[in-house]
Amino acid sequence: MLAEEKIIQENLLGREHIDEMYHLFVVLCDDNKFNINPLNFLTTFQILHDKKNFSFDKDYWNQMFMHIDYDKDGVITFQDFIRFLYFNIKIVAGEIEKHSQIKIKYYLHYLVL
Secondary structure: OOHHHHHHHOOOOOHHHHHHHHHHHHHHOOOOOOOEOHHHHHHHHHHHHHHHOOOOOHHHHHHHHHHHOOOOOOOEOHHHHHHHHHHHHHHHHHHOOOOOHHHHHHHHHHHHO
């Protein structure tokens, strides 16, 4: 079963939220292969850190990339991306009582920004 189907089946997010995550993923992709390579991943977060005036730890983001790349093929596909979100939603939902879809959506936007 695809990760987005599990998210919908478990009523964590609706199809419209999955579509929003897909559009975000496509924006992060550097090419029309619809995957994120390590250099693109690091560059994206370095730009975000520079805009927000945060320090940038390359080792941390390399580890994060490897964590998200579930199948370890060297790129983050949408399935890797949504699977990562799925498990993080499950963790948050388990730690905080009765997350509504609005609260989960807010958390995802916070996580991405």
